[in-house]
Amino acid sequence: MNGRRRARVFTALILVFAVLLAFLVSNYRLFQFTMVVAYAIAILGLDMLTGYTGQISLGHGAFYAVGAYTAAILMANFDVPYWVTLPPAALICAGFGFAFGFPALRLGGLYLALATFALAIAVPQLLKYKLFEDWTGGVQGIVVSKPDPPFGLPLSQDQWLYLFTLAIGITLFALARNLLRGRIGLAMRAVRDHALAAEAMGIDIALLKTSTFALSAMYTGIAGALGAIAVQFVAPDSFSVFLSITLFVGLIVGGITSLLGAVFGAMFIVFIPNLADQISKAAPGAIYGVILIAFLYLLPAGFAGLLRRQRRIIQARTQPARALGPTPAKATGDIKAGN
Numbered sequence: 001m002n003g004r005r006r007a008r009v010f011t012a013l014i015l016v017f018a019v020l021l022a023f024l025v026s027n028y029r030l031f032q033f034t035m036v037v038a039y040a041i042a043i044l045g046l047d048m049l050t051g052y053t054g055q056i057s058l059g060h061g062a063f064y065a066v067g068a069y070t071a072a073i074l075m076a077n078f079d080v081p082y083w084v085t086l087p088p089a090a091l092i093c094a095g096f097g098f099a100f101g102f103p104a105l106r107l108g109g110l111y112l113a114l115a116t117f118a119l120a121i122a123v124p125q126l127l128k129y130k131l132f133e134d135w136t137g138g139v140q141g142i143v144v145s146k147p148d149p150p151f152g153l154p155l156s157q158d159q160w161l162y163l164f165t166l167a168i169g170i171t172l173f174a175l176a177r178n179l180l181r182g183r184i185g186l187a188m189r190a191v192r193d194h195a196l197a198a199e200a201m202g203i204d205i206a207l208l209k210t211s212t213f214a215l216s217a218m219y220t221g222i223a224g225a226l227g228a229i230a231v232q233f234v235a236p237d238s239f240s241v242f243l244s245i246t247l248f249v250g251l252i253v254g255g256i257t258s259l260l261g262a263v264f265g266a267m268f269i270v271f272i273p274n275l276a277d278q279i280s281k282a283a284p285g286a287i288y289g290v291i292l293i294a295f296l297y298l299l300p301a302g303f304a305g306l307l308r309r310q311r312r313i314i315q316a317r318t319q320p321a322r323a324l325g326p327t328p329a330k331a332t333g334d335i336k337a338g339n
Contacts, residue, residue, distance in 0.1 A: 018166055027158040031230060032270055034162045037169040038227040039266035043250045044176055044259065045219025050248075051256035052180060053212045054192035056109065059116030061243035062123035063093050063217040065236075067224030069127065072142040072234045073135055082147045082229050086168070089225035090218045097217025101210035120244040127236040141235030144228065165226050172219060173259055180259075188212060220247075253295060255304020264303035268295075 021033055046060050070092050071085035100119065107115055127136045136142070149160035179185060190198035191205055199205050228234050246269050254265025276287035299306050 015170065019163070022155075022159045022162050022166075027156060030158040030162045034158070034165045034230045035227060036263070036266045036270050037162075037165045038223045038230065039247070039250060039269060040223075040263045041169055041172055041226070042220045042223035042247055043254060043262040043265050044173065045216040045223070046247055046251050047256060047258075047262055048176070048180070048188070048219070049212055049216035050251060051258075052185065052188040052192060053209060055104070055209065055213070056113040057116040057216075057244075058113050058241075058248060059118070059120035059244050060216070060220050060247050061239050061241065061245075062116075062119045063097060063220040064224035064227070064243060064247070065123050065127065065234075065239035066096055067093050067221030068228035068234045068239070069136060069142075069224075070221070071225035071228045072144050075144045075229075076142045077135070082144075083164070085229075086222055086225050089221045093221025093224075094214045094218035096221075098210055098214035100217075101213030104213065105206055105209060117241070117244070120241045124236040124239050127239075136236070139236060141233055141238070144232050144234075146232050147229065161230055165230065168222070168226065172222065173262075176219075177259055249292065253292070253302055255302030255307075258302070258304030258307075260307065261302055261304035 022030065025033070042060065042064055045063075046057060049055050049057050049060075067089040070089040071082070074080035074085045074088060075082060104112055104115060126132065128139055130138070146157045147161060147164075148157060149155040153160065155163070180188070187198065187203050187208055190201065190203060191208055195205055231238075250262075250265030250269045252265075253268045254263070255261030272291055273284065273288055276291060277284040279287045301308075
């Protein structure tokens, strides 16, 4: 079995296991796994921007908030079905990201990080502003209802919402895989590695960066909409700067430029805080910090780096050695035959 076929079998097994989770765990665990899928989509969007294009962002919590509020406002104020809210959330966040990407073209490195950090600070405050209270609910936020399974399916609300979110996640990951492994993905990596060389090869750097910003914001906005539907509540304080930092931590822990790493990073930011709280009720933040530091020390390249290393080891052990010439025994036999 070659490497590509093994990867397909491994992916199929993961997908089957992910679907079976809906019938194997409790409703609370299903809620957590639903949030894992939502955060994985958001981390994937951040990875496109930071990992593939090299633009550091500490403000993706703002796009997550915009997507969440778009879904909540449409559901609560206009009685729009939950699944219809995803395209508007995607379009609004894509436009927001494209608009922010233009002034960000003049920035890079730490300056861009600070600009996006300011965005993460500003958006929650704007959501509390009196001018938008009729839409956003102010500091009280908005409550939405959890959707029921369609067509009378024998599923609980949590099971259906998890399977729906999983289907959206699989679709978005498949689209991202095709995009990043194609010419656009190569152009992103070229801009990240050497912008001048990429420009000399004819790549429109300005258009690529702004488009990547829009695509990244769109993915994060969809994740925010799915998260709002799962949590059933949105409020400005739920989207503080800490959310942007959390998404960035998930990116680093999972591993940059890795689709599977986004899933591992999402699992880390969902489950590790609960584990830290179980270890110490008095100082869960300190325990979380110790776990994070230990993880980064042991796996500096994240989960994705560990998987790549294990894959190389397995390939080295299973792949037959390619002889550069005849073996010593064969060469000796040929000499004797010649004599």
